[in-house]
Amino acid sequence: MRADVRPLPAPPVTVRAAVMMFAAFAFAYFFSALLRAVTATLAPAFSAELGLSAGDLGLLAGAYFLGFSLMQLPLGRVLDRFGPRRVLLLLLALAVLACAAFALARNFASLLAARALIGVGVSACLMAPLTAYRHHFGAPAQLRANSWMLMTGSLGMLASTLPVQWLLPGVGWRGLFWGVAGLLALATVLLAWAVPKDRSTSSQAASHVLSYREIFRHRYFVRLAPLAFFAYGGLVAVQSLWAGPWLTDVAGHDAASAASGLFAINLSMLFAFFGWGVVMPQLTRRGWQVDRLIASGVPLSLLLLFGAVVLGPRAGAAWWAAWCVASTFVALSQPAVAQAFPAAAAGRALSAFNLVIFLGVFCVQWGIGLTIDALQGVGWSRGVAFQTAFGLFALGCTLSYVWFLWCGCSRTPQTG
Numbered sequence: 001m002r003a004d005v006r007p008l009p010a011p012p013v014t015v016r017a018a019v020m021m022f023a024a025f026a027f028a029y030f031f032s033a034l035l036r037a038v039t040a041t042l043a044p045a046f047s048a049e050l051g052l053s054a055g056d057l058g059l060l061a062g063a064y065f066l067g068f069s070l071m072q073l074p075l076g077r078v079l080d081r082f083g084p085r086r087v088l089l090l091l092l093a094l095a096v097l098a099c100a101a102f103a104l105a106r107n108f109a110s111l112l113a114a115r116a117l118i119g120v121g122v123s124a125c126l127m128a129p130l131t132a133y134r135h136h137f138g139a140p141a142q143l144r145a146n147s148w149m150l151m152t153g154s155l156g157m158l159a160s161t162l163p164v165q166w167l168l169p170g171v172g173w174r175g176l177f178w179g180v181a182g183l184l185a186l187a188t189v190l191l192a193w194a195v196p197k198d199r200s201t202s203s204q205a206a207s208h209v210l211s212y213r214e215i216f217r218h219r220y221f222v223r224l225a226p227l228a229f230f231a232y233g234g235l236v237a238v239q240s241l242w243a244g245p246w247l248t249d250v251a252g253h254d255a256a257s258a259a260s261g262l263f264a265i266n267l268s269m270l271f272a273f274f275g276w277g278v279v280m281p282q283l284t285r286r287g288w289q290v291d292r293l294i295a296s297g298v299p300l301s302l303l304l305l306f307g308a309v310v311l312g313p314r315a316g317a318a319w320w321a322a323w324c325v326a327s328t329f330v331a332l333s334q335p336a337v338a339q340a341f342p343a344a345a346a347g348r349a350l351s352a353f354n355l356v357i358f359l360g361v362f363c364v365q366w367g368i369g370l371t372i373d374a375l376q377g378v379g380w381s382r383g384v385a386f387q388t389a390f391g392l393f394a395l396g397c398t399l400s401y402v403w404f405l406w407c408g409c410s411r412t413p414q415t416g
Contacts, residue, residue, distance in 0.1 A: 024194035025129035032125035033156030067119025079347025083198025084128035095121025099181035134346035140281035151273035223407035226400035233360015261317025290336040297329030
């Protein structure tokens with residue numbers, strides 16, 4: 001019987017090849033992040049043309065995350081079996097078709113199906129690069145590349161706001177999706193050219209590939225999972241949803257002022273991830289390992305979060321921008337998880353960790369909303385309900401940090 005074929009870790013690449021590889025991956029990830037956030041900007045256009053309700057718009061936005069999340073565990077398996085290059089090229093081809101289908105959609109059901117397929121198509125746009133970096137780059141370069149990939153994602157989220165709004169009068173939302181489809185097609189060409197081919201050998205000669213059961217029970221994964229759920233997932237939940245309602249409903253900003261505040265928050269995140277990419281190699285050479293950075297940085301984010309709860313209306317966009325920047329310490333955990341496992345299992349480890357993060361996004365977003373509604377239902381003011389809900393979120397982040405410190409008494413696993 002023919003043995004399965006699995007990729008083997010590739011040797012390090014030259015600096016020029018590494019730059020070209022990163023640029024190709026970042027180009028694709030930019031549009032993944034833009035597609036994730038663009039429904040907020042396009043919501044008025046969808047409502048005007050297709051008569052969508054608020055519930056329809058919420059479901060349409062969530063369809064992306066549904067397709068994206070359902071792919072994470074299968075994605076890890078295929079990344080480790082077939083390699084990041086082949087998997088990403090195939091899924092991006094699906095994303096091109098899905099964007100074209102979205103542009104052609106004439107009813108809500110068609111939009112919903114196309115939106116879910118977009119989520120499936122771009123589901124590897126971060127995990128595939130991080131897996132490839134685990135194969136090709138050393139530890140400091142992995143940390144730098146991870147930070148700059150997240151910076152690219154912040155840039156994509158920025159592009160989904162004002163720039164998309166500027167383009168709409170000229171091209172319309174359908175023309176926008178045709179344009180994204182074309183640019184994703186260009187991204188597949190760049191990836192095929194710039195990313196080294198996946199190296200394969202018989203699984204009989206390959207090292208043991210860990211199962212998901214082993215990954216989820218791994219000591220280092222267990223140590224970081226609560227922080228990924230509460231702190232990292234909560235960061236995305238607040239940045240992508242609850243920062244806006246806080247600014248309008250608690251801090252008293254009008255819609256235009258809140259939009260400017262959100263733009264400033266996203267811009268600050270972009271610069272934060274750029275800064276991490278610059279300083280991480282120097283910090284690691286000086287002995288500042290990821291665990292030490294997380295242990296040192298998370299308390300600052302907790303102080304700012306509890307401070308926002310106490311300040312209430314006085315916690316405006318600048319305060320939340322500072323909290324988001326302080327929370328980027330937890331983003332260092334992704335490449336650290338990849339380094340804690342053998343390179344042949346990097347795809348599964350990263351996808352499993354990403355699933356924990358997205359479960360956190362969903363639960364924190366929904367949990368804050370449910371808490372606010374419940375407290376208002378018993379007569380609390382909306383502002384106080386917001387503060388209480390965020391206080392409970394801060395408590396969850398604190399407990400996850402205590403767990404991280406408590407588990408740190410054991411030895412951090414060797415990288416594979």
